[in-house]
């Protein structure tokens with residue numbers, strides 16, 4: 001599978017590549033940005049590990065590329081960062097009936113939909129965790145292994161994307177995929193909050209037992225933390241979505257008495273909101289956390 005270039009932008013010591021490709025899972029074209037750090041161009045040739053950044057509601061690959069400042073950190077430690085889109089796109093793609101921001105376009109929720117009319121295109125779980133990494137691997141590593149897209153990778157995200165990162169990390173735990181997970185203001189218990197309930201009803205239907213298979217606060221209870229993994233979370237205390245939608249306390253409650261107790265580090269940071277001013281302020285800490293887990297420091 002091949003990628004088309006929509007532009008290459010010199011940034012920090014490397015380049016941001018804006019790509020698009022035809023996705024079989026999604027059944028349409030998907031945009032994705034990737035930052036290749038300076039080590040890609042002048043490094044020692046060792047494969048460069050990749051961190052996936054999953055964005056939140058309303059975002060395209062551009063938001064985090066432009067406002068999270070991951071690129072400086074990628075050069076500091078020698079990792080690459082992939083910014084996927086948040087949903088299928090295009091005139092033929094079904095959207096929220098009221099075109100609201102929290103469902104449909106820009107709000108794929110990183111699940112494989114089972115409900116009509118969404119099931120044909122909204123296959124974001126399989127896209128993010130299977131099709132995209134393997135497609136990138138084939139494309140970039142044709143001649144030599146330059147980037148590590150599939151094994152020994154990191155995953156992180158913001159809000160809905162934090163939910164996607166937690167779910168992917170836990171579902172693939174122990175399967176030699178993600179060795180590092182963090183999140184910025186994640187939705188941790190979607191079955192219990194309005195954004196998640198709307199998305200799960202629309203994409204997965206009304207079966208609440210099925211919802212649990214897609215909810216990190218339930219999934220984590222059945223995943224044994226065999227290697228002492230820690231998950232790093234930052235949450236702004238002035239985030240307008242904290243009390244109704246995000247609720248990091250529900251994840252901490254869920255892991256009580258499990259192998260994850262005390263392994264989820266929730267840092268509530270005073271005065272920060274939900275925006276990229278918040279995200280970019282804590283990207284340096286998340287970058288150091290992932291760099292350590294990826295063996296870069």
Ligand SMILES: N[C@@H](CCC(=O)N[C@@H](CS)C(=O)NCC(=O)O)C(=O)O
Nearest residue numbers: 056057058059063101159160275276
């Ligand atoms: N009130 C916002 C809710 C959506 C929102 O805050 N989205 C966050 C992620 S959940 C975001 O990253 N927005 C885009 C940006 O800040 O660049 C809206 O209606 O757009």
